[in-house]
Amino acid sequence: MSLNKCPVCFKELSGEEVCPECGAKVSKIAEVDNCLPLFTVVGGRFEIGTIAARDKYCVEYYAFDKENNDVCRVTEFFPQQGAVRAEDKVTVVPLEEHMKDYKFSFRRFKERTAILEQHSNLEAIIPLRKSFAENETYYYASDVVKGKTLRSYTNGAMKAAEAFEMIKPVVTALGVLHNAGIIHRGVSPDTIIVTDGGKLVLTGLEFARDCMSRSELTVMLKSGYSAPEQYGSSGQGPWTDVYGICATIYWLITGSTPPDFFEVQENKDALVDLSSMAYGITAEQNNAIMKGLKIKAEDRWQNVTELEKALYEGINSVSAPSEDNSVKNTVSKEQKKDKPPYAIIGAAAAAVIIIIALILLL
Secondary structure, eight states: OOOSBOTTTOOBOSSOSSOTTTOOOGGGOOOOTTSOOTTOEETTTEEEEEEEEEOSSEEEEEEEETTTTEEEEEEEEOOTTTEEEOTTSSSEEEOGGGHHHHHHHHHHHHHHHHHHHHTTTSTTBOOEEEEEEETTEEEEEEOOOOEEEHHHHOOSOOOHHHHHHHHHHHHHHHHHHHHTTOOOSOOSTTSEEEETTSOEEEOOOOHHHHHOOHHHHHHTOOTTTSOGGGGSSSOOSHHHHHHHHHHHHHHHHHSSOOOOHHHHHHOTTSSOOGGGTOSSOOHHHHHHHHHHTOSSGGGSOSSHHHHHHHHHTTGGGOOOHHHHHHHHHHHHHHHHHTOOHHHHHHHHHHHHHHHHHHHHHO
């Protein structure tokens, strides 16, 4: 297929097989069955490119925002087993035998989109530009986040004060999402992006994760970060994300992934207390993280808002002890260097008096 525009970055082409701007192999990009045709415009402003990602319920496209004049992403609700395209290749037609599930999932998709759109002002959430109904389905457009995963950005082993300050926007965002009824279920250093601007953004909030069966979710488990209840039949909730974010903070401070709960069950000492490895952590912060890593869900913080309060209450008074000590030591050394003359004279006079007193006694 010969294209005059790259369907990834939307730069003009002059017959190139590889886009000189983004490196996309344009000559190998073709339209995909049951997906929107290339360069279709939806929402009155979003020009659709090739597929960026796809799951059971949604298709995410590279897109160009004609209003903002930049590249973004557009996500379309299109359950692969529950719908087909009409003859126009654009309109979505639900299959009669899946109509009940389709309507239920469609409603949940709209509700979830509304929540994410409402909280797009949160620093650690990918902003949504617009959501809209069209082609008998529903869409939302979101910003493109450029950066590295937290794991790629750092190898952990950070000072506690720096780590807590860095991760705070993600903790806050999780608390807000929990209050709105959204659970992530996959928090780890691999689902947090450090943007080119230095901000942390939580990814992995795809709608499909919220609708997956237990067997599908089990495939996505991440050793050391997935909560014990995710391996079995126990109920999941905000406490599940408490485990994930605490495990992430543990790694961020120590550089070591916490042992998974199988190891901890076999050896209760497998999970080393954070205070023995962390640099500058307070007792309260240590206890808060260790509580968040408890095997039994009922023993953990029940939501991230509780965890956030335990971690950050009085954090302004928290600093790395060795740094404080070095400052104090420096000051004390300087004070010794710069002792005023009268202090030296006073000390000499006192020494003379003591000597005279000893002579008189003799």
